[in-house]
Amino acid sequence: MKESVSAGVDSEMKGLISELQTLIRQPSISAKKQGLTECADLVFQIMVRAGIKSEVLNLGRHESNQKKEAIAPIVYGEVKCKMNPDAKTILFYNHYDVQPVEPVEFWDSDPFSGKVEGNYIYGRGSSDDKGELITRIKAVEYFLKKTGDVPCNIKFIVEGEEEIGSVNIEKYLSKYRHKLAADGVIWEFGYVDEKNKPIISLGMKGLLYVELIATGPSQDVHSSLAVLIENPAWRLIQALNTIRSTNGKILIKDWYKEVREFTPDELDNISREPFNEQEFKSHYGVDKFVNDVRGTEVRKALVGMPTCNIAGLIAGYVGQGAKTVLPSTALAKLDFRLVLDMDPKRQLQRLANHLKNYGFGDVGIKFIHGESASRTPLNQPFVKQVKDSAAEAFGVEPIVSVSSSGTGPMHSFVKILGAPCVSVGSTSIYARIHSPNEFARIDLLNKATKCIAVIIEKFSKQR
Amino acid sequence: MKESVSAGVDSEMKGLISELQTLIRQPSISAKKQGLTECADLVFQIMVRAGIKSEVLNLGRHESNQKKEAIAPIVYGEVKCKMNPDAKTILFYNHYDVQPVEPVEFWDSDPFSGKVEGNYIYGRGSSDDKGELITRIKAVEYFLKKTGDVPCNIKFIVEGEEEIGSVNIEKYLSKYRHKLAADGVIWEFGYVDEKNKPIISLGMKGLLYVELIATGPSQDVHSSLAVLIENPAWRLIQALNTIRSTNGKILIKDWYKEVREFTPDELDNISREPFNEQEFKSHYGVDKFVNDVRGTEVRKALVGMPTCNIAGLIAGYVGQGAKTVLPSTALAKLDFRLVLDMDPKRQLQRLANHLKNYGFGDVGIKFIHGESASRTPLNQPFVKQVKDSAAEAFGVEPIVSVSSSGTGPMHSFVKILGAPCVSVGSTSIYARIHSPNEFARIDLLNKATKCIAVIIEKFSKQR
Numbered sequence: 001m002k003e004s005v006s007a008g009v010d011s012e013m014k015g016l017i018s019e020l021q022t023l024i025r026q027p028s029i030s031a032k033k034q035g036l037t038e039c040a041d042l043v044f045q046i047m048v049r050a051g052i053k054s055e056v057l058n059l060g061r062h063e064s065n066q067k068k069e070a071i072a073p074i075v076y077g078e079v080k081c082k083m084n085p086d087a088k089t090i091l092f093y094n095h096y097d098v099q100p101v102e103p104v105e106f107w108d109s110d111p112f113s114g115k116v117e118g119n120y121i122y123g124r125g126s127s128d129d130k131g132e133l134i135t136r137i138k139a140v141e142y143f144l145k146k147t148g149d150v151p152c153n154i155k156f157i158v159e160g161e162e163e164i165g166s167v168n169i170e171k172y173l174s175k176y177r178h179k180l181a182a183d184g185v186i187w188e189f190g191y192v193d194e195k196n197k198p199i200i201s202l203g204m205k206g207l208l209y210v211e212l213i214a215t216g217p218s219q220d221v222h223s224s225l226a227v228l229i230e231n232p233a234w235r236l237i238q239a240l241n242t243i244r245s246t247n248g249k250i251l252i253k254d255w256y257k258e259v260r261e262f263t264p265d266e267l268d269n270i271s272r273e274p275f276n277e278q279e280f281k282s283h284y285g286v287d288k289f290v291n292d293v294r295g296t297e298v299r300k301a302l303v304g305m306p307t308c309n310i311a312g313l314i315a316g317y318v319g320q321g322a323k324t325v326l327p328s329t330a331l332a333k334l335d336f337r338l339v340l341d342m343d344p345k346r347q348l349q350r351l352a353n354h355l356k357n358y359g360f361g362d363v364g365i366k367f368i369h370g371e372s373a374s375r376t377p378l379n380q381p382f383v384k385q386v387k388d389s390a391a392e393a394f395g396v397e398p399i400v401s402v403s404s405s406g407t408g409p410m411h412s413f414v415k416i417l418g419a420p421c422v423s424v425g426s427t428s429i430y431a432r433i434h435s436p437n438e439f440a441r442i443d444l445l446n447k448a449t450k451c452i453a454v455i456i457e458k459f460s461k462q463r
Numbered sequence: 464m465k466e467s468v469s470a471g472v473d474s475e476m477k478g479l480i481s482e483l484q485t486l487i488r489q490p491s492i493s494a495k496k497q498g499l500t501e502c503a504d505l506v507f508q509i510m511v512r513a514g515i516k517s518e519v520l521n522l523g524r525h526e527s528n529q530k531k532e533a534i535a536p537i538v539y540g541e542v543k544c545k546m547n548p549d550a551k552t553i554l555f556y557n558h559y560d561v562q563p564v565e566p567v568e569f570w571d572s573d574p575f576s577g578k579v580e581g582n583y584i585y586g587r588g589s590s591d592d593k594g595e596l597i598t599r600i601k602a603v604e605y606f607l608k609k610t611g612d613v614p615c616n617i618k619f620i621v622e623g624e625e626e627i628g629s630v631n632i633e634k635y636l637s638k639y640r641h642k643l644a645a646d647g648v649i650w651e652f653g654y655v656d657e658k659n660k661p662i663i664s665l666g667m668k669g670l671l672y673v674e675l676i677a678t679g680p681s682q683d684v685h686s687s688l689a690v691l692i693e694n695p696a697w698r699l700i701q702a703l704n705t706i707r708s709t710n711g712k713i714l715i716k717d718w719y720k721e722v723r724e725f726t727p728d729e730l731d732n733i734s735r736e737p738f739n740e741q742e743f744k745s746h747y748g749v750d751k752f753v754n755d756v757r758g759t760e761v762r763k764a765l766v767g768m769p770t771c772n773i774a775g776l777i778a779g780y781v782g783q784g785a786k787t788v789l790p791s792t793a794l795a796k797l798d799f800r801l802v803l804d805m806d807p808k809r810q811l812q813r814l815a816n817h818l819k820n821y822g823f824g825d826v827g828i829k830f831i832h833g834e835s836a837s838r839t840p841l842n843q844p845f846v847k848q849v850k851d852s853a854a855e856a857f858g859v860e861p862i863v864s865v866s867s868s869g870t871g872p873m874h875s876f877v878k879i880l881g882a883p884c885v886s887v888g889s890t891s892i893y894a895r896i897h898s899p900n901e902f903a904r905i906d907l908l909n910k911a912t913k914c915i916a917v918i919i920e921k922f923s924k925q926r
Binding site: 077100117165206209218219223224227228229231240243245246248275280282285289293301302305309311312316317321323325330331333335361369378404405406407434 | 628690781793
């Protein structure tokens with residue numbers, strides 16, 4: 001890494017911290033539709049002050065559940081490369097919304113304080129994703145301050161609904177696909193492990209989220225009538241029990257049909273990804289894994305195994321003590337993680353066929369959300385650039401991960417923009433994102449900002 | 464029925480209605496510990512005004528869940544027969560507590576109004592059980608007003624925890640077993656069918672109420688980790704699925720071991736109990752019954768079939784939309800209805816063995832409540848007396864039912880007091896007990912009061 005980049009970013013740190021505090025202090029909870037337009041405006045102002053030509057884009061209102069719901073705006077930003085207008089374009093995808101702060105009683109200070117203590121900045125969004133966003137903005141600002149120009153074309157898309165499943169990102173990408181056209185996308189997050197090694201992740205799993213609803217009598221009835229009236233909770237349990245084996249295999253016909261084997265490159269990479277089984281088990285208080293997997297199988301599961309998880313289950317009386325009721329409905333929330341080449345809509349149809357074929361055609365299915373998986377190939381030149389940049393900025397060889405086990409709208413970016421997506425960033429794996437006392441580490445914000453600057457420089461060399 | 468009884472009770476009706484209104488207007492919700500001592504005092508005053516020697520008895524506080532909880536008092540009442548101190552003793556068992564009023568928005572007027580409209584008195588407890596209680600008090604008052612004496616010895620036990628499973632009635636019965644000694648018990652409720660036929664019920668089913676708790680990771684985790692961490696909701700579903708077959712049979716070893724066949728008398732009676740299958744199905748919105756039972760099998764199930772019902776089920780996120788969580792625990796509330804000769808503690812042990820033997824020893828069992836079933840034999844002389852009295856008072860042949868499908872502490876009364884229990888009363892099967900807009904019918908209150916008076920007269924003839 002050039003000395004000038006290092007010194008230049010170091011001199012930006014005071015401003016970076018103060019602007020990150022400003023962002024944290026603006027609550028922006030998408031699940032509660034709280035502070036979203038205010039936060040979008042704030043991001044717009046910070047980007048404009050950094051010299052990024054910005055606008056707040058709005059899709060307006062959205063027809064959902066028979067009522068119109070406001071769609072959170074996105075903030076678009078752009079800096080054209082003056083010295084080389086034909087340079088490649090890099091797109092930064094981030095989000096300004098945050099998770100709810102509950103349970104608020106477990107926070108040591110106000111979740112929106114942005115309090116700095118030594119190397120730590122505390123607050124909801126400090127890492128996820130306001131911290132990551134500010135590293136991208138500050139890297140661009142560094143070039144603009146230094147030269148009045150940027151080494152390649154730069155674009156930003158900052159959305160406000162990532163924490164509720166990026167439900168409208170595909171609409172934004174479609175409507176503004178020419179404006180957003182890019183040659184590479186830096187994804188919104190990036191982890192750093194306990195040994196300060198950056199983890200460069202190249203993919204995300206997909207998701208099919210449904211509700212199963214079993215229906216019994218027309219009203220809740222006294223449970224003495226269970227001799228005659230079938231309880232929909234039993235019906236639901238019988239149906240669920242046909243879906244997944246005790247060792248985690250999904251028993252729906254053709255569920256795995258499109259799932260391909262890992263490539264030799266992927267397998268080689270997976271076998272080298274570090275994973276501390278004992279530490280993981282003791283952190284989560286479990287003594288064995290599903291299907292008793294060990295070693296490489298654990299890492300293969302994280303990267304590429306589909307799941308069927310019960311995210312929620314409810315029927316009848318769940319308060320204290322002994323109410324004797326036979327409920328009129330029972331509901332399960334299922335989230336299926338999907339891997340590459342599995343199509344959520346096709347899997348939904350397979351689930352419906354399964355229930356019907358097993359005699360559970362009376363169990364209703366409500367589709368809640370679907371996203372496809374995505375993976376950027378290991379041999380993509382962009383991957384090597386990001387990897388080399390991270391090695392320079394963090395001073396240590398990064399870990400490359402074939403895919404995260406989580407879900408994000410990466411597939412939509414690849415499908416609509418046709419650009420490879422790579423995730424790299426500043427978030428410690430211990431940063432307690434989504435939990436109380438979320439923090440960002442200032443040393444990692446500094447390194448990630450340098451890493452983004454180096455990526456921008458390397459990207460300018462591409463034609 | 465003697466003309467004097469009929470006219471005498473008719474002349475008490477104005478007072479009966481007004482005192483029932485007073486009782487309804489005093490909320491007494493045991494589930495919320497609301498107004499219980501106040502209502503016990505009110506019952507005490509009404510009984511004293513009727514000429515019944517009364518006292519409020521108190522067990523004090525009760526050790527439960529590591530904290531001391533107040534036990535609701537009982538009201539004891541007694542009238543000795545002066546002309547024949549050696550006469551038999553009849554005991555009236557009733558309760559002054561009521562169900563919660565929720566959902567309150569479905570009530571057409573204040574749940575505690577006691578509003579009278581034509582033949583109806585509205586309010587929580589109007590039928591269950593303040594209406595029944597007042598018929599017993601007024602029948603006794605009729606004799607005292609008329610003769611200054613009663614035809615046989617009379618006792619009352621009015622408890623305040625019936626709606627929460629009569630959790631302390633056995634303690635009261637044991638402590639005061641000499642005081643409460645009786646030769647026959649008139650149970651707290653009694654239904655009247657849609658054709659105004661009284662239903663004389665001779666038994667109650669038992670109950671075993673437990674919670675099953677499956678435990679997973681030490682905290683709720685992100686569901687992307689479902690590839691490795693077992694979800695306790697799956698574990699619970701697998702365990703539950705081993706307990707009951709799809710046709711309602713309980714699959715636990717020896718579950719039915721002590722269950723005896725119906726006697727020929729019982730079978731004969733059951734075959735004559737009226738039951739309108741079509742009306743029942745259309746009322747509850749179901750098109751078939753568990754195990755597709757029909758005809759006599761339906762009535763046998765109501766009277767004598769054990770069940771395993773899921774009264775509650777909860778795990779993970781049950782709000783709107785798509786939260787992707789893997790919960791740390793999953794809970795089911797099971798209520799097993801038991802029949803004659805099944806011991807709740809023994810059945811609990813069988814359930815525990817079952818889970819262990821099927822590899823679910825990690826699924827925790829929390830015992831919540833247990834009661835044994837009870838049945839008064841059809842050929843008990845007391846049954847014939849009650850039946851004849853009901854025929855006289857209601858002017859129609861009553862229906863005799865071998866057992867109710869519900870649960871009550873009848874077994875404790877039989878075990879401790881050794882007296883037969885018979886249920887007869889004023890409650891229309893459409894009286895919406897436990898539901899909004901509960902009512903009592905004034906014509907049925909009148910007939911039930913006459914019926915109790917006739918029972919008292921007939922009982923005096925016994926030696």
